[in-house]
Amino acid sequence: MQARAQMAAKLAATQPAVDATGTAVGSTTPPPVAPVSASATPQPSLSASVSATPQPSVSATSAPQQSLSVSATPAAPASRSTAVQASLTASTQPARPVPGPTAATVQPQGISQPGPSPQALRQAPQTPAAQPTRAKHHSKVGMVIGIIVLVLVVAAGAGSAWYFAKPQQLSRLADAASAGKPAVIASAMVDRNGTALTAGQVLPLSKLYTADPSIPAGVAKSVRTASNYGQMKVVTAGKILGVFPKYRVQVATRQLKVKTTVKKPSFTLAGSKVQAAGGAGEYILPAQLPGLYTLKIAGSDRTTTKTVRLNP
Known part of the structure; x- marks a missing residue:
């Protein structure tokens, strides 16, 4: 020993x-070594x-093996x-494992990923909710306005059709034609040419109405029934609104015959001198509208004034 x-x-x-x-120790060149398998067990x-x-070798479990x-x-x-x-x-102590993917960082397939964090949601730009477009809003407003206008047009058309219907016009026309005021009478009457009469032209007629109330009553009745009353009758005189016929009372003129014994007479009718035809005590004056006239006859021997009635 x-x-x-x-x-x-x-x-x-x-x-x-x-x-x-x-x-x-102190050597710069490592001694030659003989490689052995990883399973070799050193003998003490x-x-x-x-x-x-250490040779890092990754197996299925990602654990390094020592060579x-x-x-x-x-x-x-x-x-x-x-x-x-x-x-x-x-030398046989295992080296620290090389960091690799772990179960904490590897997401298995089939598992949903977590959503974005609340902070990311707050930072994400917010998309404004869809608002109705102005065109759609305008279309609705236009539709409502169109319906209102349509209703008004229909109502106006229905009202106009009733107001300007012939019976309604004739009723108003009869009241005007038989009125006592010359201006109102003139608004309902025209001459044979369809020309509206003036208040001065119908003044003799208004005097006749006053002298004989039966005449305006007969005129009103004949106008409502669109029948003739002597020289008066209902005629159409144009259009109302370009659609409805316009009704008026047409008044015809009549010749005025005068008998007198005044020698070489001259005639003044309603303040205006008129030429007379005829002779031998019977004269024909120019045609006049129905009414009550004042006639002045002046001759070589005398002057006389008389009232002349000319019925419709």
């Missing part, structure tokens, strides 16, 4: 010291110089064996 111990001491003195990786009884280079290289040397003394065991222990 003593001899072995001395030999081990000599060997230790002649062998260079090695570090934890099995490389001689051998003096070995180990160069362990070892061992070079066998002659057996060393007990103290040398302790250093080799420490070197083997350090």
